[in-house]
Amino acid sequence: MSTGPLAFVDLALDELRRQGVFRPLRVIDGEQAARASVDGRTVVNLSSNNYLGLTTHPVLRERALEAVRRFGVGTGSVRPIAGTMALHMELERRLAAFKRTEAAVVFQSGFTANAGTVASLLGRDDVIVSDELNHASIIDGARLSRATIKVFPHGDAAAARAIVAALPRTQKTLLITDGVFSMDGDLGALPALCDVADEFGCLMMVDDAHASGVFGQQGRGTVDHFGMHGRVHVQVGTLSKAIGALGGYVAGSRSLIEFLHHKARPFLFSTSHPPSVTATCLAALDVLESDSGLIERLWDNTRFFKAGLAALGLDTGRSESPITPVIVGDAALAMKLSDRLFELGVFAQGIGFPTVPQGKARVRTIVTATHTREDLGFALGAFATAVEELGVARAS
Numbered sequence: 108m109s110t111g112p113l114a115f116v117d118l119a120l121d122e123l124r125r126q127g128v129f130r131p132l133r134v135i136d137g138e139q140a141a142r143a144s145v146d147g148r149t150v151v152n153l154s155s156n157n158y159l160g161l162t163t164h165p166v167l168r169e170r171a172l173e174a175v176r177r178f179g180v181g182t183g184s185v186r187p188i189a190g191t192m193a194l195h196m197e198l199e200r201r202l203a204a205f206k207r208t209e210a211a212v213v214f215q216s217g218f219t220a221n222a223g224t225v226a227s228l229l230g231r232d233d234v235i236v237s238d239e240l241n242h243a244s245i246i247d248g249a250r251l252s253r254a255t256i257k258v259f260p261h262g263d264a265a266a267a268r269a270i271v272a273a274l275p276r277t278q279k280t281l282l283i284t285d286g287v288f289s290m291d292g293d294l295g296a297l298p299a300l301c302d303v304a305d306e307f308g309c310l311m312m313v314d315d316a317h318a319s320g321v322f323g324q325q326g327r328g329t330v331d332h333f334g335m336h337g338r339v340h341v342q343v344g345t346l347s348k349a350i351g352a353l354g355g356y357v358a359g360s361r362s363l364i365e366f367l368h369h370k371a372r373p374f375l376f377s378t379s380h381p382p383s384v385t386a387t388c389l390a391a392l393d394v395l396e397s398d399s400g401l402i403e404r405l406w407d408n409t410r411f412f413k414a415g416l417a418a419l420g421l422d423t424g425r426s427e428s429p430i431t432p433v434i435v436g437d438a439a440l441a442m443k444l445s446d447r448l449f450e451l452g453v454f455a456q457g458i459g460f461p462t463v464p465q466g467k468a469r470v471r472t473i474v475t476a477t478h479t480r481e482d483l484g485f486a487l488g489a490f491a492t493a494v495e496e497l498g499v500a501r502a503s
């Protein structure tokens with residue numbers, strides 16, 4: 108119980124409990140895997156972003172261990188002082204080749220890649236035109252930049268165009284969208300936004316955190332998926348999801364990357380990745396580029412699971428990716444559904460406001476390449492039982 112100046116935190120927590128949305132952290136006892144031990148119970152895990160199962164891949168483990176033996180466990184410095192190792196440079200060359208750009212720069216996380224990049228590219232006199240469901244790291248970067256923020260309705264490129272058309276042509280403008288939206292699993296309006304950017308000379312940026320390793324040739328992301336190479340000035344990706352380790356990166360022109368080396372505050376002021384993380388990411392790229400079966404299995408599982416949820420008549424929104432929400436509306440009901448699924452042996456997190464809009468609470472599911480058909484069938488059975496018991500409304 109906090110007293111004095113911190114008493115407000117207890118009041119806030121009480122309010123969350125009253126609304127039925129207070130969530131203790133779930134704890135994984137062993138590996139982050141398709142079947143995992145969570146809070147002491149073995150469950151089918153539909154909550155991770157471990158799309159390709161690389162968190163436990165033997166090649167990645169081995170390369171991480173080898174890097175620890177050869178280079179130690181840390182870098183001891185930020186990148187621009189003494190924290191740049193040859194491994195970092197090699198990873199950035201590989202990421203640039205992967206994204207088919209001139210250069211790339213790695214950040215500590217996808218969050219810092221987005222926030223640091225948006226905040227350094229834009230300033231007080233500029234405008235950011237942003238999809239309403241863009242990730243929090245984009246929103247925070249936009250706020251830090253002090254630019255004017257204009258939000259367009261989700262996926263509505265015509266509305267984005269109307270906003271841009273009303274701006275003075277001389278004003279520096281960034282158009283920005285997620286490639287895949289993390290809570291809905293649908294794709295951003297990238298081709299139409301690129302048309303707007305070309306027409307008005309805007310900077311075009313996409314956050315492909317959930318698309319890298321999932322969409323496009325060998326997982327190159329939505330820019331590749333939509334054939335938009337050369338039309339997106341700033342491509343952000345993460346190393347924390349399909350790649351299985353940790354980090355974020357920006358891929359683009361060499362000048363853009365050199366600019367970020369000098370201006371992006373997380374790059375300038377926070378210590379670089381340990382060699383093991385960097386070596387793991389390099390190994391992940393080797394695996395991605397040599398084993399197309401992983402991405403095929405991810406998509407086979409995605410189709411199978413989506414068809415199963417559809418057969419149950421659940422509202423899965425507009426998902427086009429391995430992220431499939433089961434939208435129930437009320438936040439307390441979403442948490443109850445998640446808890447009941449957990450009792451039945453399925454880990455699928457309940458998500459409410461402010462992560463998703465009020466009245467759009469959901470249980471979010473993410474399948475991976477490493478789920479078996481048995482895992483997914485079991486999970487669908489648990490959904491059937493839980494939605495029946497809780498009286499969750501069906502879409503059809």
Ligand SMILES: Cc1ncc(COP(=O)(O)O)c(C=O)c1O
Pocket residue numbers: 216217218219221242244285287288289314316317345346347348353354355
């Ligand atoms: C769309 C999107 N962008 C960026 C991030 C941040 O990536 P990271 O977890 O690597 O910081 C996330 C992660 O939750 C995300 O969903």
